[in-house]
Every structure is written in structure tokens, then in C-alpha cells.
Amino acid sequence: MTGLLGTLSEAWGEVRVHKARVLLSLVGVFLAVLAMTTVTALGEIAAQVQQEQGEAFGGRTATISVQAYDPMTGTVPQEQWTAGVEALVARYGMPEEAVATTAYGQALYRLPGGTQTIDTIRVSPSYGPLHRIQPVQGRWLRTGDRQSMSPALVVNEDFLGLLGVSDLSSRPTVVIGGPQPVLATVVGVARWSPGYPVAYRIDESAGDGAAAAAGGPDGYWSPPSLELWVPSAQADAVTGAVQSDLARLLPGAEVMANRADPENLESTIAKLRLAVRAAGLVVLALGGLGVLNIGLVTVRQRIREIGVRRSFGATSARVFSAVVLESVVATALAGLAAVALSVAIVRNLPLEEWLAGGVPLADAPGFPVSAAVEGLVAATAVGALAGLVPALIAVRVKVIDAIRF
Amino acid sequence: MSLLALTGVGRDVRLPDDSLLPVLGGVDLTVEPGEHVSIVGRSGSGKSTLLNVLGLLDSPTAGSYLLDGADTGSLGGRRRSRLRGETFGFVFQQFNLLPRRTAEENVAAPLLYARGREFFTRNRAAREMLDRVGLGARALQVPERLSGGEQQRVAIARSLVRNPRVVLADEPTGALDVETGAAVMALLAEVTAENGAALITITHDLSVAALAGRRFRLDAGRLTPVADGHALAAATSDRSEA
Numbered sequence: 085m086t087g088l089l090g091t092l093s094e095a096w097g098e099v100r101v102h103k104a105r106v107l108l109s110l111v112g113v114f115l116a117v118l119a120m121t122t123v124t125a126l127g128e129i130a131a132q133v134q135q136e137q138g139e140a141f142g143g144r145t146a147t148i149s150v151q152a153y154d155p156m157t158g159t160v161p162q163e164q165w166t167a168g169v170e171a172l173v174a175r176y177g178m179p180e181e182a183v184a185t186t187a188y189g190q191a192l193y194r195l196p197g198g199t200q201t202i203d204t205i206r207v208s209p210s211y212g213p214l215h216r217i218q219p220v221q222g223r224w225l226r227t228g229d230r231q232s233m234s235p236a237l238v239v240n241e242d243f244l245g246l247l248g249v250s251d252l253s254s255r256p257t258v259v260i261g262g263p264q265p266v267l268a269t270v271v272g273v274a275r276w277s278p279g280y281p282v283a284y285r286i287d288e289s290a291g292d293g294a295a296a297a298a299g300g301p302d303g304y305w306s307p308p309s310l311e312l313w314v315p316s317a318q319a320d321a322v323t324g325a326v327q328s329d330l331a332r333l334l335p336g337a338e339v340m341a342n343r344a345d346p347e348n349l350e351s352t353i354a355k356l357r358l359a360v361r362a363a364g365l366v367v368l369a370l371g372g373l374g375v376l377n378i379g380l381v382t383v384r385q386r387i388r389e390i391g392v393r394r395s396f397g398a399t400s401a402r403v404f405s406a407v408v409l410e411s412v413v414a415t416a417l418a419g420l421a422a423v424a425l426s427v428a429i430v431r432n433l434p435l436e437e438w439l440a441g442g443v444p445l446a447d448a449p450g451f452p453v454s455a456a457v458e459g460l461v462a463a464t465a466v467g468a469l470a471g472l473v474p475a476l477i478a479v480r481v482k483v484i485d486a487i488r489f
Numbered sequence: 490m491s492l493l494a495l496t497g498v499g500r501d502v503r504l505p506d507d508s509l510l511p512v513l514g515g516v517d518l519t520v521e522p523g524e525h526v527s528i529v530g531r532s533g534s535g536k537s538t539l540l541n542v543l544g545l546l547d548s549p550t551a552g553s554y555l556l557d558g559a560d561t562g563s564l565g566g567r568r569r570s571r572l573r574g575e576t577f578g579f580v581f582q583q584f585n586l587l588p589r590r591t592a593e594e595n596v597a598a599p600l601l602y603a604r605g606r607e608f609f610t611r612n613r614a615a616r617e618m619l620d621r622v623g624l625g626a627r628a629l630q631v632p633e634r635l636s637g638g639e640q641q642r643v644a645i646a647r648s649l650v651r652n653p654r655v656v657l658a659d660e661p662t663g664a665l666d667v668e669t670g671a672a673v674m675a676l677l678a679e680v681t682a683e684n685g686a687a688l689i690t691i692t693h694d695l696s697v698a699a700l701a702g703r704r705f706r707l708d709a710g711r712l713t714p715v716a717d718g719h720a721l722a723a724a725t726s727d728r729s730e731a
Binding site: 086087094097388389393395399400401402483484 | 537541544546547566567570571572573574575577579581585587588589590594598599601602603604605608609
């Protein structure tokens with residue numbers, strides 16, 4: 085115990101006494117750890133942005149998209165599809181938030197500038213979390229919206245512009261045309277900029293029955309599709325099982341199931357992270373060489389001191405560990421300072437503006453702990469490695485030559 | 490049983506041409522606790538080698554060296570280092586204080602290698618020791634700001650802070666003027682005696698050697714007792730030639 089404390093005390097004393105030299109040797113390590121940690125953190129955040137943007141379209145990893153059509157009539161009757169999907173989901177015991185339904189289509193909206201056909205996606209409330217849609221105003225669709233006579237809408241900013249408002253403070257509504265016009269309520273705004281207006285509409289609402297009774301749907305809709313969010317490892321197995329199971333539940337229908345999320349996104353991101361890490365390591369190795377260089381010069385200047393310490397009873401092991409620890413204490417402190425500065429830099433940069441075009445991240449990663457830990461571990465490891473050679477030289481010092489009575 | 494007992498100790502040094510040069514030969518010496526011994530000899534007579542052997546910094550190539558009756562020849566490196574720290578205090582001609590550390594840090598430095606209470610109370614012990622050598626008021630000064638005499642007093646305090654049983658002093662007054670040297674030597678002898686430690690001094694200074702209870706002359710690696718001042722003077726007569 086006292087041995088360890090003594091060694092640490094010795095190492096700290098050395099660092100304290102030779103502040104200028106230590107600081108000089110640590111500039112390289114400090115900059116290297118700062119660069120490595122910052123770049124790794126930015127890489128992690130960029131990867132998150134990449135992943136969220138990819139998942140916004142294709143769904144989270146792994147999303148299985150399922151469609152069915154009737155070879156004779158084209159579409160499977162809605163009731164039959166709904167019953168089949170419910171039976172399938174119940175059989176698989178899937179949680180509600182891992183299952184979404186979508187139907188792409190177009191609907192007529194009566195806007196201040198005139199009636200306009202606008203791309204609309206009818207979705208179940210779980211579609212939002214599954215595609216990481218994070219409204220910039222208002223909220224996403226909820227299960228309770230299905231009870232409302234007025235269908236809930238989440239629109240993009242282009243759509244909001246057509247309504248002649250800039251925010252939701254006026255609780256905007258819009259009439260969706262059709263045989264039986266229905267007044268829809270805009271409950272949220274999502275940042276999605278394809279360059280034209282788009283709306284997400286709740287899959288069903290209390291007013292739908294009236295519209296149907298009045299002679300038809302209030303728009304043109306593609307056959308609905310089902311999205312299932314499953315663990316990556318089970319994606320292939322689930323795809324095959326869904327295809328055959330749903331086909332049995334929908335006699336006469338052709339069922340297609342395929343993976344919708346960008347499958348190679350994970351490996352692309354892994355490669356990106358690897359490249360960033362490799363670059364960081366090269367920079368760190370260069371910093372380590374600087375520490376080693378100054379360590380070598382210094383240990384030769386300290387041969388007499390090492391000899392004196394041996395006369396106090398310092399063992400070879402103690403001399404070795406003291407020299408290594410000097411290096412480790414110094415680089416660990418440099419690493420700590422570099423990580424702190426890196427956190428300050430990364431936290432104060434407008435990253436969402438730069439990386440995601442202002443789209444808020446659903447799971448904003450903050451400063452990755454892994455990058456901070458890696459920075460500290462790397463700095464300490466560099467200190468240990470750079471201290472190794474000077475420590476070996478220190479141990480081989482001949483005490484009687486060093487002291488010269 | 491003597492504190493230190495050297496019997497027929499020899500030390501050969503291997504030269505670059507692989508031949509052996511005998512530096513010490515057949516040295517017999519016993520030192521009792523609290524005794525003051527001085528060794529005089531001309532340059533190259535083997536004084537430093539003898540001090541290295543005595544202080545467990547070097548090992549003899551012949552003979553035996555018993556410390557408290559135990560043979561030091563069989564000691565491993567770690568035990569040897571520990572025993573050195575616990576048994577010996579060193580005073581060097583050039584002081585060898587650690588640069589840029591305060592006097593207190595220098596005096597406390599040997600206690601970094603001690604254990605338990607000695608380790609944890611090292612700063613207090615260092616201050617007390619500095620008080621004993623009259624430097625309590627300069628405890629926070631670095632060696633670069635101390636005079637030669639003060640530096641050697643710090644070195645004396647450092648050599649005694651672990652309460653060693655033997656203090657080995659190599660030309661302790663060699664880098665000091667006559668007056669300061671005499672004061673330092675008197676202090677070293679006094680504080681060592683107070684601590685009950687044996688003092689072995691290597692010196693060219695006859696007045697310093699004369700302070701010892703027993704005096705030896707080292708010539709061409711051979712140690713012989715010196716009875717009177719004439720023989721002592723003869724032993725160092727070549728000083729001016731060297």
C-alpha cells in the first residue's frame with residue numbers, strides 16, 4: 085500500500101517539479117486525444133444522424149414490410165386485411181409499438197389558395213416512433229385520435245405554409261374533400277422537405293364510417309401495408325414466416341414480405357466508425373512518440389537522481405514503476421483535459437443544424453461516453469507505452485556510476 | 490557480534506579487454522554500533538569501491554560481508570535494496586540533493602521508501618530533522634537557493650531521517666571551505682552520535698579523519714589501521730600529487 089502511494093507520490097512530484105517539460109511533452113498527446121475524442125464523438129453523432137435519416141424512410145433496423153394483393157381483383161378487401169393482420173400480430177405476440185400500418189395515397193385538401201391534391205400517408209400511431217419521426221411543432225399521432233370525428237394530421241412545413249400559418253398556435257384545421265368532406269385537425273408539424281407538401285393522416289377516425297356511407301373514401305389509397313419491427317437477427321426468419329402465415333390467413337391473396345430498412349446501414353456506419361478510430365489512433369501514436377522522445381532525453385538527465393534514490397533503498401521495480409507512472413500520470417491528466425475540452429466543443433456546436441439540416445434527432449446521442457472513455461484509456465495507454473523505454477533505461481542505470489562517490 | 494564485519498573482501502573489476510583489475514583485496518574491517526571510523530587513501534586506492542560494498546551498492550567478488558551476522562552475499566536484489574534503505578544513510582561530497590525540491594522534500598525523500606507510520610509521517614520527521622541541523626527556518630527553500638554548507642546540512646538531515654544504523658560519508662567536507670567544513674563535520678559527528686548510528690567517513694582532510702575513534706588507511710585496495718597522525722599524514726601525502 086505504502087509502496088503504491090510512495091510511487092504515485094514520487095511520480096506526481098516529478099510531474100510537478102518539471103511542469104514546463106511535462107507540459108511541452110504533453111501538447112502532442114493533448115491535441116491527439118482532443119482530436120481523437122472529438123472526431124470519434126462527431127463520428128458517433130454523424131452515425132446517429134445517418135441512421136435516423138435512413139430509418140425515417142425505411143423504418144428501424146430491422147423493419148419487415150408486408151403487402152397483400154388479390155390476383156383477381158387487385159386489392160384485398162379492407163375488413164379481410166384488417167382481420168388477417170390482427171390475427172397475425174396476435175399469433176406472434178408482437179407489442180403494439182412494433183407494428184405499424186401504412187397506406188400511400190392522395191387526397192384533396194381545400195386550402196386558402198384553392199383545392200389541391202396532396203400526397204398523404206395514412207398511418208397507425210406507431211409509425212412515428214418506428215420511423216423516428218420527431219415533430220418540430222405540436223405532437224405525433226396518438227391512439228386516442230382514432231376516436232375523434234376530425235381526423236388528425238401531421239403535416240410538413242410546406243403543407244403548413246399552404247395553410248397560411250407559421251405555427252400551430254391557431255389550432256389550424258383543413259377540409260379534406262370527397263363525397264363527404266371532413267374537417268381534419270393539424271396536430272403536429274414534422275420536418276420533412278421533399279420540396280412539396282406532405283401529410284400523415286391517422287389510419288382511422290370516427291368520421292371515416294360516415295364518409296364511407298356517403299359513397300366512398302375521401303381519397304385514393306394504395307393497398308395498405310404492414311410494418312413489423314423485429315430484431316435484426318430474426319429478420320430473415322420472420323420475413324419467411326409472415327409470408328406463409330399471412331397467406332394462410334388471407335386465402336386467395338398473394339402476400340409479399342421484404343425487409344424495408346436499409347440493410348447495410350449498420351455495416352456502413354461500422355466502417356465509418358472504424359475509419360474515424362483508425363485516424364485517431366495514428367494521431368495519438370504521433371503524440372506518444374513526442375512523449376517518448378522527451379522521456380528518453382529526460383531520463384538520461386536524471387541518472388544521478390535515480391542513483392540517489394537507489395541509495396535510499398528504491399528497488400528496481402520501484403524505479404521502473406515510478407518512471408512509467410510519471411509518464412502515465414502526465415498523459416492521463418492531458419487526456420482528462422482533452423476530453424473535457426472535447427465535451428465542451430461538441431456540446432456547443434450546432435450539430436443538428438450541420439449534420440441533419442435542422443431536423444431534431446429522435447435520440448440525440450449527446451457526448452458519447454465511449455468516446456470519452458476511449459480518450460482517457462488511450463491517453464493512459466500512450467503514457468504507459470511511452471514510459472516503458474525510459475523506465476527500462478532507468479532500471480539499467482548502474483548505481484555506483486550514477487552516484488560517483 | 491559486530492554490526493558490520495568484512496573478512497578478506499576483494500573486488501575485481503572487468504576491463505574492456507576482458508582482463509580483471511583487482512580494486513580491493515583482502516579487506517578486513519569490523520564496525521560496532523555507534524562507532525566513528527575514518528578511512529583515508531589516495532585517489533584510485535579503492536575508497537569509493539569500499540564504500541559501495543559497505544553500502545550494499547556493490548558486491549564483493551571475494552571474502553564475506555556480514556551485516557548483523559547475516560551474510561549479505563546471498564541477498565536478492567529486492568531485499569538488498571530494502572536493507573540498504575533501512576540500514577544506511579549516505580552523505581555525498583557533491584550533496585546530491587534532488588534539484589527543485591525543497592529542503593523538506595529532500596529530507597523526506599528516503600521515507601518515500603519506508604513503510605507504515607514512517608511513510609505517512611515523513612514530512613513531520615523531515616521538519617524535525619531540519620530543526621536538528623539548524624535549518625528549520627529554511628525548510629521550504631530549494632537547494633539552488635542554499636549555500637554549500639546549508640546544502641550539506643540538508644544532506645546530513647536526509648541521511649539520518651530514517652534512523653539508519655550506519656552513516657556512510659564520502660568526503661563530506663570536500664566541497665566546503667575549511668571553516669564551514671569543520672562546522673558541518675562537527676554537526677555530522679554530533680547528530681550521528683545522538684542517533685546512535687555508526688559513522689564511516691572517507692576523507693582527505695586529516696582534521697576530519699582525526700575526529701574518528703578508529704582510523705584506517707586504504708592503499709592499493711589494502712586496508713590497514715592507522716595508529717597516529719604521522720601515518721595518517723603519510724596516507725594522504727600524495728593528495729597534492731593526485
